Amino acid sequence: MSTRAQIRMLPDGCRLHMHDGPIDLIVEAFGEAREINAAYNAASSRFVQVLDELCAELIFLRSPARQNGPLPTGPIARRMAEAVKPYAAHIFITPMASVAGAVAEEILAAMTSNARLSKAYVNDGGDIALHLANEETFVVGMVEGPDRASLFGTTTIRYGDLIRGIATSGWRGRSFSLGIADAVTVLAETAAMADAAATVIANAVDMPEHHGIGRVRACELAPDSDLGERMVTQSVPELSQREIGIALERGLDVAKRLEASGLIRAAALNLQGEMRILGSERCAPSENISRLLWSPAHA
């Protein structure tokens, strides 16, 4: 068990903040006070094991996923491997592409299996796992990028929607990206699936023929990156409308294929102020500022 982990209530008295190494979670549960308490206790007990558990299999989790390869042992690692498996035959991807979503899912699962909650979320740096009881909804806002807090749209997630995961990826975010999207937000069945898909789509929003884009080998920036020699985006110059359009369409093509195969439900792709939305019936103009967006600081 980790003694590094820090767990505390946020000053609003409602949300739980948990931090350990690179993991930073904001958790909120809704329901009777007793149940919320039980949920937070369960979340805390599970959380203190998470980082050590993941690090025990870090080498495996940083290796390329294989379609029929061996499975890791830890429950979170299994969620990660499961989420990236559909991509393994087609592209380079490692289970790390879904680590944030998988952690969020695992903590949420610990909460819902120990308490009766009307709804709950676990926000792992913008990758969010949701729980909804019958009739409940979440209003989710979306931002263009981590440095811009203004919402460009909101979407309502209902019990009946098969959406329990939200994730965002982009080159400006905390993890490396192979593409140039400022932010790709994905709604999917699970948080780990959303996380993996957001990574894949954000990588696909690209313009390899543009030489002004700053790219550096991942290992040069972080020697132990799972991306190894792959070129990751470090800067993107101002692009023409035509270039933005081409790059976004490339991402959108991938998103459509993922939607068709059931890997995602909806996606919003952002690049330099332009946006493409898949499943646009989901997105309404910005109205409510959801708490979800104000809680985390990172993408």
Add this chain to the structure above:
Amino acid sequence: MADDAIRCDACPVLCYIKPGRIGSCDRYGNADGQLVRLDPHVVLERAVSRGETVVPFLEKSREWSGALVSGEETFVTAIGAGTTYPDYKPAPFIISSEVAGVDMVTVVTEGIFSYCGVKLKIDTDRHLGAECSIVRSQGEAVGHVTTNEYGSQMLSLGGVRHLTGGTRHEGTATCDALLNLCNRKAVELKIDDGATVVVQADKAPIVDGVQEERMRVGCGSATIGMFAKQWFGKVDDVVVVDDHITGVLSEHQAGKLLGVPETGIKLKGRRSTPGRYFRVAEPGTSWGGTNIDDPLSILAPFDREVARPGMRLLMVSTTGEHFAYFELDDDLHPKERQLPEVLRESVARIRENCEPALCTVLFMGGAGGSLRAGVTENPVKLTHSVRDALTRVTCGGAPVYVWPGGGITIMADVSRMPEDAFGYVPTPALVAPIEFTLKLSDYATLGGYMDHVRPLGSIQRDADTRRRLGARPDNPWPLAEKIK
């Protein structure tokens, strides 16, 4: 390793971090081969520890409070924030954060202060120079000697006249002295017809090459009052030598009340009230801030009607640093003898009761000018808001005293600010951090740059350009208490 990368062991991820890069947590980095948590723009963490420039990870990592999520935990200072020059630009950081349900906004900027200086309090009894004497640094006039306070000499340095009103050299020397003093570095000051003193915030002054140890326990008269009982019966008379008010036990009210008999002692100088003498000698850097090395030089011959051979006399300075013990011989001349054990204790007691001598540096500046335009389009409203205590002013997160009356003239103790909080521009002028914190709604009312307000969270993104410091526990948290 060959490529200078280092292994971070702050958590089990064990990131391998290259020089100049940060780990996967965004919180630890490799700065020239050192694992540090950092960087230049100072964000105060409301943590248990007193802030250090860069926190080496092993020492403090376990206290690290995790992500910066709330204004109750994180305060963005103006140090390293940049300035609004040429003034009408909105301040570089206008940060909103939620504190106990109230949206607060902090406008941070590094102000360029042409009207500024420092007030120095130097704990010493030694005479540094006459009031109004010029204080020099690098040979240039940078300020003057002002009042002598209880146990301390005050100096006033800087101000617009030295910064911009004199020669180029004078301005540069003044700016240099102010910058160093404010950044808590040592500065040598030479006072015309007085002493040379090395001054550094929070350190003992060094007067003419001698480090001051302690502050006087009180003036000579007060020392008599404090220790009369301890001397009673162990010695016939005591003189506490002090440049301002020298005290004499047998004549002092304290001695009278105890029933100390007269000794026939006679002092030079001007008697103020019984047992209290002014100007027993000239000011200096020796006994009790006088110029004497021989304490007997302040005594006139004893009254032969009263004094008798064998009488015991203790002479001591207000810090206990100087002392001598005498017994009257048959001709009633005081002869120095070894200090008896019973009196040694009382001299030690005086010393024990003296606080360590320190220099303290208060930065003083006027923020009532154009930097207000970086906060609001309607500058006078900011002044009014500060005046009405709706807006809290801090310097690098440290509390300030706002002078009553017009303008925003502030004083701040540089020792309560993070290190190296000040800079300069060659104008010359000092660059000092200043933060204005107020309710978001009040900020809107006073014509603030609402479209430049950024949530606290947005600041955390570029973690590698921020320096995170633990807030000093003795400073009030800038965002903590409700603002009116």
